[in-house]
Amino acid sequence: MEIVRSQRQLAAAAAAASGGGSGAGALPTYRVAPQLEVRLEEFELFAIDRLRVLKGISDGLSRGKRPEEMEKLVSELWKAHMRHQDPAETLNKDIISHFVLRLVYCRTEELRKWFLSMENTLFRYRFRLESPESQRLLMSEFQLPYKALPHSEFEAVKDKLSQVARSIGQSASVESVFFKVPFEEVPDLVASRRVFLSKGYAYVAMSQVVSLVVTQFRCNISKALVLTNRKWTATIKEQEKDRLTPIVEALSNAYFGPDYSQPNDATEISPKDIDQLARTSFPLCMRHMLEKLRENHHLKHGGRMQFGLFLKGAGLKLEDALTFWRSEFSQKVGSERFDKEYAYSIRHNYGKEGKRTDYTSYSCQKIISATPGVGDHHGCPYRHFGEENLRAALNNMGVGGNALEGILDKVKNRHYQLACTMTFEATHGVSCDTGINHPNQYFSESQKVLQAKNQTVQSQLST
Numbered sequence: 001m002e003i004v005r006s007q008r009q010l011a012a013a014a015a016a017a018s019g020g021g022s023g024a025g026a027l028p029t030y031r032v033a034p035q036l037e038v039r040l041e042e043f044e045l046f047a048i049d050r051l052r053v054l055k056g057i058s059d060g061l062s063r064g065k066r067p068e069e070m071e072k073l074v075s076e077l078w079k080a081h082m083r084h085q086d087p088a089e090t091l092n093k094d095i096i097s098h099f100v101l102r103l104v105y106c107r108t109e110e111l112r113k114w115f116l117s118m119e120n121t122l123f124r125y126r127f128r129l130e131s132p133e134s135q136r137l138l139m140s141e142f143q144l145p146y147k148a149l150p151h152s153e154f155e156a157v158k159d160k161l162s163q164v165a166r167s168i169g170q171s172a173s174v175e176s177v178f179f180k181v182p183f184e185e186v187p188d189l190v191a192s193r194r195v196f197l198s199k200g201y202a203y204v205a206m207s208q209v210v211s212l213v214v215t216q217f218r219c220n221i222s223k224a225l226v227l228t229n230r231k232w233t234a235t236i237k238e239q240e241k242d243r244l245t246p247i248v249e250a251l252s253n254a255y256f257g258p259d260y261s262q263p264n265d266a267t268e269i270s271p272k273d274i275d276q277l278a279r280t281s282f283p284l285c286m287r288h289m290l291e292k293l294r295e296n297h298h299l300k301h302g303g304r305m306q307f308g309l310f311l312k313g314a315g316l317k318l319e320d321a322l323t324f325w326r327s328e329f330s331q332k333v334g335s336e337r338f339d340k341e342y343a344y345s346i347r348h349n350y351g352k353e354g355k356r357t358d359y360t361s362y363s364c365q366k367i368i369s370a371t372p373g374v375g376d377h378h379g380c381p382y383r384h385f386g387e388e389n390l391r392a393a394l395n396n397m398g399v400g401g402n403a404l405e406g407i408l409d410k411v412k413n414r415h416y417q418l419a420c421t422m423t424f425e426a427t428h429g430v431s432c433d434t435g436i437n438h439p440n441q442y443f444s445e446s447q448k449v450l451q452a453k454n455q456t457v458q459s460q461l462s463t
Contacts, residue, residue: 027123027126027127027130027134027138028091028094028095028098029138029141029142029217029220030095030098030099030102030220030221030224031220033099034095034096034099038096040243040247042096043096043100043244043247044100044247044251046093046096046097046100047097047100047101047104047251048251049081049082049093049097050081050082050097050098050100050101051101051251052077052080052081053074053077053078053081053082053122054101054115054118054119054122056073056077057070057073057074057077057118057121057122058114058118058435058437059433059434059435060073061121062417062418062421062434062435062436062437063418063421063435064410064413064415064418070121070125071125071128071129074121074122074125074126075125075129078126082094082097098119100251101115101251102115102221102224102225102228103228103232103236103244103248104248104251105225106225106226106228106229106232107229107232107248110363110365110366112222112225112226112229113365114365115225116218116221116222116225119221120214120217120218120221123214123217124210124214127210127213127214128210132206135209135210135213138213139209139212139213142213142216142217144212144213144216146179146180146181146212147179148177148178148179149177149178149179149180149203153180154176154178157196157198157203160196160198160203161178161196161203161205163196164193164194164195164196167193168192168193168194175205175206175207177205177206178203178204178205178206179203179204179206179209179212180201180202180203180204181201181202181204181212182200182201182202183195183197183200183201183202185202185211185212185215186202186204186208186211186212186215188211189202189204189208189211190202194208195208267314267315267444267447268315268316268317269311269314269315269316269320270316270320271316271320271323271324271327274290274311274316274324275290277314277443278290280446280450281442281443281446281447281450282439282442282443283420283423283424283436283439283442283443284381284382284393284394284397284420284423285306285367285378285379285380285381285439286307286310286439286443287393287397288377288381288393289303289306289307289377289378290307292377293307293328294328296332297328297329297331297332298328298329298332298333299377299378300375300376300377300378301345302370302372302376302378302379303376303377303378304325304342304345305349305362305378306362306367306370306378306379307378308321308325308346308349309349309359309360309361309362310361310362310439310440310443311324312349312350312359312361313360313361313439313440313443314440314443318346318347318350318352321346321350322343322346322347325338325342325343325346326338326339326343329342361438361439361440362439363437363438364380364416364417364420364436364437364438364439365437367379367380367439368380368382368383368416368417370384372384380416380420381393382407382410382411382416382419382420383411383414383416387408387411390408390411391404391408394407394423397423397427398426398427399423399426399427403422403425403426404426406422407419407422407423407426410422417435417436417437418435420436420442421435421436424436424442424445424446428446428449428450430449432445
């Protein structure tokens, strides 16, 4: 994308980028970056508006909104931040903002995962709002190799399709257009038992084709993000270091507040503070690892990385970190072995060894996606604990009654971050409207709440 032509030229370029200008409604497929010039102020403002939409989607998902609520939310967010009276202008902004944010969010795995997830959700609900004709045109644009089920085969499985429809609360009358696709192409429909399966194939109704299209969309954007990252690293970052690079780097944090993965220079904790802070301000995942560390005087690599980087983000300095880990590990392996086998990795995490990379703490998304093995204690308790163990752990935090049952209900529905948010609210007595997305955010917000309460008490005592 080059970084000003006439409005007609802009619209034509955007239409081409949307998928070849096939007329498939106003929903682009973002296959090719538009060859047009963009003013720097538009480059940034368009991206910020789209970020507002994506952040709103992220907040909605973290609050466990139902599909129909998400559809309404996406429509309202789009209307508030992206829509223009001129449809051509809306299309221009849509295309430009997507490719700007693709550049912003291609740079790390964590950024790519978040952007891919939010863009995928946005595309899903926008697709559902398209007319049936536009949906068919979009299917053809993605060149999906599926044809409608022949009438004879449809009649052979019609009763089975009707049973599936009734089981998910739909009318017993079956739609007439179905597609027979490999079941792995529609994992969301299979997981929710919303399709009939036979001999490795899923029978997908026309009203469900959004799952097929979104799978292909996700694949395309995922590959594009990797390619964009290569271009960014190889040429763009250096060539644009005085113009675009500062904007790109600022945009990744512009709308999301502080970067909780980075240590706050104003905050510093010492080894002697850790147990008290764990009782008041650590999220459940970190409390659990500290308990296991105190119990076993050891954590495997995954636990050391997750917990060690969290402590770094909370304000534990390198020398204090070495003191903390040595005091525990030396009880099991001795100080000499600790210095030989474990101290290097701690210094490495602080950017003092190897490539001198200053590593940052793990987000909730990364922790939830972990796969702890036998003897591991890292990961997300809301995902990786059994119900009995999770109930006991929450009871130990002082969570019970309706709050506990509400958290367990969210866990059953796989809303792990929402369960963590509800735990924060139950233990702190305040609302957390933004949701918990990072363990260090939990810690930081907890400290703010406790400090405010202490100030209130001090003020009352002084009067």
